[in-house]
Amino acid sequence: MNGRWFALAAAVALLAGVPWFGNAVLIQFGINALLIAVLAQSWNILGGFAGYVSFGNSVFYGLGSYGVAIAMAQWNLPFWVGLIFAATIAVAFAALLGWPILRLRGPYFAIVTLGISAAMSALASNLDIAGKNVGLILPLTRNDTLFYEASLVLLAAATLTVAWIARSRFGMALIAIREDEDAAASVGVNATRFKIAALAMAAFFTAIAGGIHAYWITYIDPAGSFDTTLDVRMVIMTMFGGPGTVLGPVVGALVLSAIYEVLADSISKAAALFFGIVILVAVIFLPRGLVDLGGGFRVLRWRYFLTNIRQYRI
Amino acid sequence: MSDALLDIRGLTAGYGDVPVLTDIALTVGAGEIVALVGSNGAGKTTLLRAVSRIIKASGSLRFLGEDVLPLTPEALFARGLVQVPEGRQLFGRMTVAENLMMGAYRRRDRAGIDASLAQTFDLFPVLAERRAQTAGSLSGGEQQMCAIGRALMAAPKLLMIDEMSLGLAPIVVDRLLDVLVAIRGQGVPILMVEQDVFAALAVADRGYVLEHGRIVKAATAETLKSDPALQKAYLGSDS
Missing domain, CATH: 3.40.50.300 (P-loop containing nucleotide triphosphate hydrolases)
Structure with a gap:
């Protein structure tokens, strides 16, 4: 166990040191990768632990971007006040949204979440305070090191929260809901309330990630903020790394971001295709995610992959 | 009456x-x-x-x-008023012990929960043997025992x-x-x-x-x- 903690501390130190030994391209890649890892980790709270697949979490990212942008560009407030404003809006929206839609189960919930981001994008395009179609321009701060370290701190906070969830009564209730929601209700777990709490926690971290991103790129518009491709990416990255685990979404997001970056760099146009192949291979050989590979491979060696295929009847 | x-x-x-x-x-x-x-x-x-x-x-x-x-x-x-649902409805990928503890989810009395657990293991010794196994891996009869045990854990x-x-x-x-x-x-x-x-x-x-x-x-x-x-x-x- 000590060895694992040491490896983890070394990994965190290495990540924290990137701005001092990396070039500008690596730092910028790092900010994007860390922020998408926050999204994956946030998605993991409801999606991985409670088993509720949301394709609408990008709405919280958009709300976070707009919250910070409106606070800074329209009201001339400092960044940190903007973050508080953004997180408050996103959490309130999650609670309001969750109350009706988290009564739906499984695929019905997933379907309902699909349209939310598009609807919010349309709303932002028509609001004066949100800059309508044009968007908003934030004050410029050229300090990639600061944005990088802020993203890393946010990811650490999200991961520590998930680590707490994984060992708490709250987390046990979420897992019980995932395993059998009727049974969870039969032991007195108020499923709707727990699911709303999980969604609100996801909204909190996702919105702050959106806020940091908005301040970093200094310009936001409706299509870029309420970006539904983010929804697919955070789901894929969590599934790739290991849903319902503490480190899986982080590992999945960082590894997939790196793979995509390398592919886009070397073979540009065909990158999307190869990315698809990587994910296909992962789904077939690693259905429980990348973080399950270490332990499983040590015990079963190459039979690990065969067992996975058999077990999940792919 | x-x-x-x-x-x-x-x-x-x-x-x-x-x-x-x-x-x-x-x-x-x-x-x-x-x-x-x-x-x-x-x-x-x-x-x-x-x-x-x-x-x-x-x-x-x-x-x-x-x-x-x-x-x-x-x-x-x-x-x-506690029900053992039809079809058992266990938490398949949780262990037997975790399933039982879920029964006591709404209870806060640590000593009482421990007593209920001892009582449950007394009634179903096989659950004590299999406490670290996932509920999904139990036989049908053992699953029913686990479901009844989980209900008993709710006092x-x-x-x-x-x-x-x-x-x-x-x-x-x-x-x-x-x-x-x-x-x-x-x-x-x-x-x-x-x-x-x-x-x-x-x-x-x-x-x-x-x-x-x-x-x-x-x-x-x-x-x-x-x-x-x-x-x-x-x-x-x-x-």
Whole structure:
């Protein structure tokens, strides 16, 4: 166990040191990768632990971007006040949204979440305070090191929260809901309330990630903020790394971001295709995610992959 | 009958506008095992759902002397009305120990929870052996034990068991029936809903026969067991 903690501390130190030994391209890649890892980790709270697949979490990212942008560009407030404003809006929206839609189960919930981001994008395009179609321009701060370290701190906070969830009564209730929601209700777990709490926690971290991103790129518009491709990416990255685990979404997001970056760099146009192949291979050989590979491979060696295929009847 | 734990009178319930149950009267007293028997579609599960307040009902429903008709399922659970659902409904990828602890989810009394766990392992030694295994890897009989154990972990004042014998070998059912008697011996009365009429009546004190949404017979288990109509209907014998 000590060895694992040491490896983890070394990994965190290495990540924290990137701005001092990396070039500008690596730092910028790092900010994007860390922020998408926050999204994956946030998605993991409801999606991985409670088993509720949301394709609408990008709405919280958009709300976070707009919250910070409106606070800074329209009201001339400092960044940190903007973050508080953004997180408050996103959490309130999650609670309001969750109350009706988290009564739906499984695929019905997933379907309902699909349209939310598009609807919010349309709303932002028509609001004066949100800059309508044009968007908003934030004050410029050229300090990639600061944005990088802020993203890393946010990811650490999200991961520590998930680590707490994984060992708490709250987390046990979420897992019980995932395993059998009727049974969870039969032991007195108020499923709707727990699911709303999980969604609100996801909204909190996702919105702050959106806020940091908005301040970093200094310009936001409706299509870029309420970006539904983010929804697919955070789901894929969590599934790739290991849903319902503490480190899986982080590992999945960082590894997939790196793979995509390398592919886009070397073979540009065909990158999307190869990315698809990587994910296909992962789904077939690693259905429980990348973080399950270490332990499983040590015990079963190459039979690990065969067992996975058999077990999940792919 | 005012000392009954569960006291149902003139209860009507159903889905939408169609009543499935009409004018139900049923009581469970302290220290009793009561069997509710009837064929498929008679309304047994509907009655359990009405009692645990999942579906709408009208009439009189009292638990521990309190009118519980307006309560939510969680509130009723908190008062000690605990159900073992049909089909077990265990948390498949959680361990046996975690499943049992989920039963005590709403409890805060550490010492009481430990005592309940010891009591459960006492009733089902096999659960203690398999406590670190996932519930999904248990046999059907062991899963039913785990489901009953999980319900006991909630410190029930009345245990309602839905179709306990479903899909289990007769020898396993006999073993579980013995456990029900032991649970009653520890002061927890039981309302069991069963298709296997004669298994239920073997351990019950009293029984109710439900047909087409009405109670058609209510008598001691001894009387029901020797009832010719019941024997004909459920055993197919012409004696």
